[in-house]
Amino acid sequence: MRNFIELKDVAFSYELPNRLSIPALKGISLEIETGEYVAIIGANGSGKSTLARHLNALLVPQQGYVQVMGYDTYDRANHRKIRGQVGMVFQRPEDQIVATTITEDIAFGLENIGVPTPEIRDRVHQALELMGLWEERHRPPYLLSAGQMQRVALAGILAMRPQCIIFDEATAMLDPLGRRTIREMMARLHKEGLTIITITHFMEEAVEAERVIVLNKGTVALDAPPASVFSDVVQLAELGLALPPAGGLAKQLCLHFPELPPNLLTPLAVIEALDALPHSFDITPIPISKFTEGTEKTIEIAVDNLGHTYMQGTPLAHRALEGVTLAIAHQEAHGILGATGSGKSTLMQHLNGLLRPQEGTVQVGNYDLNDPRTDLKAVRRMVGLAFQIPELQIFEQYVGDEIAYGPRLFNLQREELRERVRWAMLLVGLDFETYKDRLTFTLSGGERRKVALASILALWPRILLLDEPTAGLDPQSRQELLGHLRHFSASGMTLVLSSHQMEDLAILTTQLTVMKKGSTVLHGSVREVFGQVEHLRELGLGLPVITQVVAGLRQRGWVLPAGIITLQPLVEHIKRARV
Amino acid sequence: MSDFEFLRFVTIGQYLPTDSMIHRLDPRTRLLSSLLLLLAITVAPHLMGIAIAIVTVIAGLIMARIPLKYALSGLLAPLPIIALLAMIQIFFGFQPDNGPLLWAWGPITISTGDLWNGVALITRFVALILTISLASFCISTTEIVHSLDYFLKPLRLFGIPTYDFILMIQVALRFLPLLAQEAERIAKAQASRGAEWGTGKSNLFQRIRQAFPLLIPLFLTSLRRAENLALAMEARGYQSGERRTALQQFHFQLADGIALSLILPIIYFVIRS
Numbered sequence: 001m002r003n004f005i006e007l008k009d010v011a012f013s014y015e016l017p018n019r020l021s022i023p024a025l026k027g028i029s030l031e032i033e034t035g036e037y038v039a040i041i042g043a044n045g046s047g048k049s050t051l052a053r054h055l056n057a058l059l060v061p062q063q064g065y066v067q068v069m070g071y072d073t074y075d076r077a078n079h080r081k082i083r084g085q086v087g088m089v090f091q092r093p094e095d096q097i098v099a100t101t102i103t104e105d106i107a108f109g110l111e112n113i114g115v116p117t118p119e120i121r122d123r124v125h126q127a128l129e130l131m132g133l134w135e136e137r138h139r140p141p142y143l144l145s146a147g148q149m150q151r152v153a154l155a156g157i158l159a160m161r162p163q164c165i166i167f168d169e170a171t172a173m174l175d176p177l178g179r180r181t182i183r184e185m186m187a188r189l190h191k192e193g194l195t196i197i198t199i200t201h202f203m204e205e206a207v208e209a210e211r212v213i214v215l216n217k218g219t220v221a222l223d224a225p226p227a228s229v230f231s232d233v234v235q236l237a238e239l240g241l242a243l244p245p246a247g248g249l250a251k252q253l254c255l256h257f258p259e260l261p262p263n264l265l266t267p268l269a270v271i272e273a274l275d276a277l278p279h280s281f282d283i284t285p286i287p288i289s290k291f292t293e294g295t296e297k298t299i300e301i302a303v304d305n306l307g308h309t310y311m312q313g314t315p316l317a318h319r320a321l322e323g324v325t326l327a328i329a330h331q332e333a334h335g336i337l338g339a340t341g342s343g344k345s346t347l348m349q350h351l352n353g354l355l356r357p358q359e360g361t362v363q364v365g366n367y368d369l370n371d372p373r374t375d376l377k378a379v380r381r382m383v384g385l386a387f388q389i390p391e392l393q394i395f396e397q398y399v400g401d402e403i404a405y406g407p408r409l410f411n412l413q414r415e416e417l418r419e420r421v422r423w424a425m426l427l428v429g430l431d432f433e434t435y436k437d438r439l440t441f442t443l444s445g446g447e448r449r450k451v452a453l454a455s456i457l458a459l460w461p462r463i464l465l466l467d468e469p470t471a472g473l474d475p476q477s478r479q480e481l482l483g484h485l486r487h488f489s490a491s492g493m494t495l496v497l498s499s500h501q502m503e504d505l506a507i508l509t510t511q512l513t514v515m516k517k518g519s520t521v522l523h524g525s526v527r528e529v530f531g532q533v534e535h536l537r538e539l540g541l542g543l544p545v546i547t548q549v550v551a552g553l554r555q556r557g558w559v560l561p562a563g564i565i566t567l568q569p570l571v572e573h574i575k576r577a578r579v
Numbered sequence: 580m581s582d583f584e585f586l587r588f589v590t591i592g593q594y595l596p597t598d599s600m601i602h603r604l605d606p607r608t609r610l611l612s613s614l615l616l617l618l619a620i621t622v623a624p625h626l627m628g629i630a631i632a633i634v635t636v637i638a639g640l641i642m643a644r645i646p647l648k649y650a651l652s653g654l655l656a657p658l659p660i661i662a663l664l665a666m667i668q669i670f671f672g673f674q675p676d677n678g679p680l681l682w683a684w685g686p687i688t689i690s691t692g693d694l695w696n697g698v699a700l701i702t703r704f705v706a707l708i709l710t711i712s713l714a715s716f717c718i719s720t721t722e723i724v725h726s727l728d729y730f731l732k733p734l735r736l737f738g739i740p741t742y743d744f745i746l747m748i749q750v751a752l753r754f755l756p757l758l759a760q761e762a763e764r765i766a767k768a769q770a771s772r773g774a775e776w777g778t779g780k781s782n783l784f785q786r787i788r789q790a791f792p793l794l795i796p797l798f799l800t801s802l803r804r805a806e807n808l809a810l811a812m813e814a815r816g817y818q819s820g821e822r823r824t825a826l827q828q829f830h831f832q833l834a835d836g837i838a839l840s841l842i843l844p845i846i847y848f849v850i851r852s
Contacts, residue, residue: 058810080816088814095804096811098746100720100753107826109815120826138596142756156815354767377773385771392803393768395795405792409773455772 004164004195005032005055009064012050024050026218027064032197034163037190039206039226040199042215043240043474044445048199051215052168055197056086069163084113087157091169091472093149097141102133105141106156113160127155145340147178154185164195172201172472175340175500177540183208201474203230203244207265214239227263242475245503245545246270249567256571267545271552279558279577297329300365300463300494301351307359308346320346322518324360328496328511333489335505335526336498338515339540344498345388347515348465351496352383365462381410384461388468391448399443400436403455410459424458428484446477453484464488466497470504482507506530506544506565514539531563546570594719600834601643606722607729608835612842613714619849620706626695628849629702635845636709645716653712654705661704669697720752725827743819750808758801765796
């Protein structure tokens with residue numbers, strides 16, 4: 001094998017207008033061979049994307065050199081050759097689509113490298129079929145789901161027949177099904193001999209690679225196979241990373257069953273290791289004590305038979321909700337899951353009065369949202385809504401002003417306003433004195449997310465709605481955010497969150513509602529819903545890792561109740577089976 | 580109810596793929612016919628010509644299998660403005676010798692000529708709006724881009740980089756609906772924090788003031804998008820000013836010849852009658 005990509009002492013800094021420069025890469029030397037499957041991981045701001053952009057000559061090193069297939073990226077004349085061979089799929093699906101229809105977009109790269117028309121047509125056709133987009137080929141891109149757009153982007157790259165594809169957090173914005181499709185494609189393309197380089201915040205994706213490169217502050221901290229990278233938990237934490245969920249579960253199981261092999265990283269490995277323990281099948285399962293849901297709680301949010309159509313009365317009318325029914329108790333943490341486009345966001349926007357019910361009824365607290373006289377401003381004050389990637393909506397120059405925007409509109413002034421801002425910042429772990437005068441655009445990804453959250457909390461909402469709260473965050477920022485949300489929930493705030501991260505839902509919520517194509521199809525406690533393994537799989541949704549392990553063991557004949565979502569009952573059952 | 584549906588107001592590219600015989604014509608035929616018809620309506624001196632144009636467009640809508648009611652509903656929004664213009668034309672038409680005087684009050688006079696002018700103005704606008712609607716229902720943005728590309732080709736002889744220009748139009752058309760969606764999202768996020776969006780309570784002045792905090796994130800996200808898009812385009816081998824090949828190649832067929840030989844005399848009559 002020869003070196004496909006070679007980096008030698010590569011350094012790169014971003015220049016700011018005020019003559020400061022932020023070093024992003026500090027002397028990186030790497031060799032990537034043809035046909036390798038490499039994952040690049042690291043905390044937000046560790047230089048992952050900068051490094052990736054050096055690999056296909058989007059950036060050119062300020063020191064050192066990068067050679068792709070022997071071509072130096074410094075020479076502009078080589079760029080077309082390199083980019084024809086090294087494709088790249090970016091994080092935000094909607095930003096990388098150039099043309100007004102899918103077919104045109106897939107042809108874009110081929111048009112650029114001068115492929116003749118009949119061949120473009122053939123290759124586009126193949127790419128459409130390979131990615132399962134044939135039915136969609138004439139649709140405008142902005143009407144596609146995120147998962148479909150990402151498939152379009154990948155199809156556009158595959159049509160160019162590259163030798164290497166770089167995925168720059170390509171799965172961050174996708175639902176479980178979309179993620180699975182992209183991950184399966186990566187594995188398949190790797191098998192076909194392509195070099196795959198993936199940048200990710202999902203440790204379970206890094207585990208699937210052959211080699212993991214960990215970046216820390218612009219340098220290579222680790223470069224080894226996944227088994228060795230994920231062997232030292234303390235070191236991972238220092239690098240802003242964590243074990244993959246299955247690895248975390250295995251570590252906890254090891255405390256109870258020291259005979260388990262170390263370094264189990266995938267759900268399958270955990271299942272096989274547990275199954276290999278000597279065990280007997282004739283045990284009676286312990287009934288999991290019914291959850292303490294007997295006490296009648298007051299209903300905070302009641303949605304009945306809600307329907308909604310966007311662009312009503314035009315040929316573009318699009319049915320988003322149909323017969324949605326939902327009841328959320330006071331102080332409950334309620335999760336909503338479903339594929340992209342299943343209507344989660346539309347439902348959430350009904351809960352704080354951004355949308356008025358067209359059909360059916362919505363009652364939030366004492367407010368009847370069907371009543372045209374209802375004070376919508378008061379509803380929105382009571383129900384805070386954090387949109388997906390809320391930090392993109394930041395518009396003030398200073399952190400303090402950003403958080404004060406809402407309270408100010410509700411006529412808070414001077415000391416009171418100041419106290420409110422201080423309180424909100426404290427809740428999300430931002431120090432008031434250090435952060436209030438920081439410029440918002442200089443904040444890191446995690447900090448911006450916190451500011452966005454604080455700006456909603458500053459209104460003292462009684463109910464908090466969160467749309468994909470952890471999307472795009474590195475493992476450590478994610479843990480922190482989940483910690484805060486847990487704290488809010490414990491202190492009596494009603495939480496409603498939609499997420500593609502099953503682990504988040506398992507950690508935070510007690511009740512779940514599953515949506516499919518605009519309707520609610522499944523309700524129940526977290527345990528009941530995650531117990532319906534088959535049903536969830538059919539819907540294209542994922543499972544938390546512990547549920548995956550339980551399902552796997554059940555398949556192998558273990559007598560376990562389906563709805564185990566916490567460690568303790570799992571450990572109990574395994575112990576029983578071992579006697 | 581739909582205070583936030585900004586996308587509703589973006590009517591460019593409301594393409595309705597009904598796969599009718601009109602849709603199957605070469606896009607250059609469709610674009611050229613529409614442009615010529617628009618031009619003819621604009622310069623048509625007499626009401627008769629405009630009437631011919633309206634009949635033609637309605638025939639076109641029927642042949643294109645567009646629901647007539649939907650097409651005509653597009654006239655409702657601009658109607659008040661057109662009516663106002665017509666009023667001004669009728670009351671303050673200053674052309675002398677304008678037929679028999681019908682009514683006079685001080686300097687304001689209404690003659691039959693003024694009335695005719697008013698009616699002509701309304702019909703002219705109706706004809707223009709219907710033609711533009713028909714064109715946007717039947718020609719997708721991609722087809723517009725490719726036809727323009729074809730029509731602009733001669734400019735390349737003079738060293739004008741039409742590739743870049745066409746790509747610019749294409750990207751703009753592609754991002755317009757996205758921009759509307761983005762604005763919608765930002766307005767909603769601000770409404771959730773107490774801004775008076777969509778509560779139906781704000782007056783015009785407040786609405787203008789609200790637009791400022793909307794513009795900043797919109798501007799910033801557009802910049803970020805532009806940057807990402809430029810990267811994505813570069814990553815796929817795009818280099819400004821380089822020669823490119825094309826997926827679509829159009830073929831002028833018999834049907835196009837028939838269509839043009841029908842539309843050209845109509846255009847002649849619109850101008851001449």
